Amino acid sequence: xxxxxxxxxxxxxxxxxxxxxxxxxxxxxxxxxxxxxxxxxxxxxxxxxxxxxxxxxxxxxxxxxxxxxxxxxxxxxxxxxxxxxxxxxxxxxxxxxxxxxxxxxxxxxxxxxxxxxxxxxxxxxxxxxxxxxxxxxxxxxxxxxxxxxxxxxxxxxxxxxxxxxxxxxxxxxxxxxxxxxxxxxxxxxxxxxxxxxxxxxxxxxxxxxxxxxxxxxxxxxxxxxxxxxxxxxxxxxxxxxxxxxxxxxxxxxxxxxxxxxxxxxxxxxxxxxxxxxxxxxxxxxxxxxxxxxx
Numbered sequence: 001x002x003x004x005x006x007x008x009x010x011x012x013x014x015x016x017x018x019x020x021x022x023x024x025x026x027x028x029x030x031x032x033x034x035x036x037x038x039x040x041x042x043x044x045x046x047x048x049x050x051x052x053x054x055x056x057x058x059x060x061x062x063x064x065x066x067x068x069x070x071x072x073x074x075x076x077x078x079x080x081x082x083x084x085x086x087x088x089x090x091x092x093x094x095x096x097x098x099x100x101x102x103x104x105x106x107x108x109x110x111x112x113x114x115x116x117x118x119x120x121x122x123x124x125x126x127x128x129x130x131x132x133x134x135x136x137x138x139x140x141x142x143x144x145x146x147x148x149x150x151x152x153x154x155x156x157x158x159x160x161x162x163x164x165x166x167x168x169x170x171x172x173x174x175x176x177x178x179x180x181x182x183x184x185x186x187x188x189x190x191x192x193x194x195x196x197x198x199x200x201x202x203x204x205x206x207x208x209x210x211x212x213x214x215x216x217x218x219x220x221x222x223x224x225x226x227x228x229x230x231x232x233x234x235x236x237x238x239x240x241x242x243x244x245x246x247x248x249x250x251x252x253x254x255x256x257x258x259x260x261x262x263x264x265x266x267x268x269x270x271x272x273x274x275x276x277x278x279x280x281x282x283x284x285x286x287x288x289x290x291x292x293x294x
Contacts, residue, residue, distance in 0.1 A: 023088055023109060025049045029062070029137070030069040032093055032100065037133055039093050039100045047090040047107065048072075051115050052081045053139050054190045054203045056172045059101075061137055061190040062087065066118040071137030071190060075103040083203070086111040099193040100136060120188045124280040126164025127242045131255065132191055132198035140200060141188040142166065144212050150179035156199065159185060163242070163280040169199035175208060184212045221287055224277065228291035231268040235288065237261060239281040248274045267292055 027046040034040040050062035053071070060081060063071040074089060075096070081087055090107035093100070120139035123132075128140060145159035145166075152158055155170035157179045168179075168187055179185075186209040189202040202208055224235045237260045245254040253275075256265070267275075270292045279286040 023047075023107075025088065028070075029064045029072050032072055032102070033069045033136070035069050035134070038095050038098065041093040042095055044093050045090060045106065046093055046102070047088065048102070049086070049088045049111070051117060052083055052085045052087060053117050054172055054201065055081065055083060056201075061139075062089070063118045063138055067121055068134030068138065070118070071135070071139065073099065073101050073137050073190075073192065074105075075101050076105055076108075078105065079108045081110060082113070084114045084117065086113075086115050097194070098196070124163035124242055125159055125161045125166040126244075126280065127257075128191065128198055128200065129164055129166035132166070132193075135191045136193050136198070138191055139188065140191045141186065142200065143186050144184050145187065147179050147181060147183050147185060150181050159187065162285055163244075163278075167197055167199040169194075169201055171199075171201045173202045173204050173207070175202070176205065180210075183210060185210055222279070224288045224290045228293045229267065230292075230294050231266065232264055233267055233290055234262065234264050237263055237279065237281075241279040241281045241286075244278040244280070245270075246276045246278070247271075248276075 025047050027048055029048055029050060032039055032041055032046055050064040052060050053063050054061040058077060059073060059075045061071060061073050088109040088111060089102060089105060091102035092104040094103050118139060120141040121135060122141045122143055125142050125145050142159060142161060145161040147157060148160050148165060149158035157168050158165045159168055171192060187200055187202055188207040189200045192199050192201050222235055224233045237258055239260050241258050243256045243258055244252055247253050272292050272294060274289060274291050277288045
């Protein structure tokens, strides 16, 4: 009899432990993303806790923090959470044509409802279009971007805020009214990666603002020193920026993501010549030039 009781206690303990493990997050989404183009955890089972930021026909986007590397798409047609739900998910990590996803869910729990969403990260269109990987699966916003191609293929459209083009897709929402050529928009949505391109996926009409908003992007100049230089340049950034370097023939040669503050940048590996800099921030575009000798 005592052996039977001990056996039952053991089984109940193991069962309780398995439930506990299923409910306890094992990874953050940034660990799932690995801060790399492809996840280091492919084919592994992970448990994450996050806020649902968007829902669609084939699944939903979740995010467990603001900023880069904190979002991911969940391919799931079994559970139907709502935007703002705080959920715990146990699932397999996969790369679907280089888009990091969670799929084959083995556990799902809604912890709470109606939570505030992570703030969308406002980014230049050129950065999103060219190197948007850190924000894959995250809420992003483009600001005062001109619609350069309203009727691209497959329901897509191109937008440019002066920093280069990015795509907006219709996976979650078909714009009404339709995009207008040369009109300016501010657009919010999770950033998706499909067919080797990054695309913003607005969720509803609330994610689309038409026309130039107050505080439009300004173009200004800033100073670089020493100029000319041999090894380093220094300059001040008031805001985080994507800095493009162009040679005197207009070819983009280097792209840097820099944080606000005094920047001391190594340019010793640049070939001698004149270089033009374009610092793109959420608040505007600043330009400068310098001469690299030796």
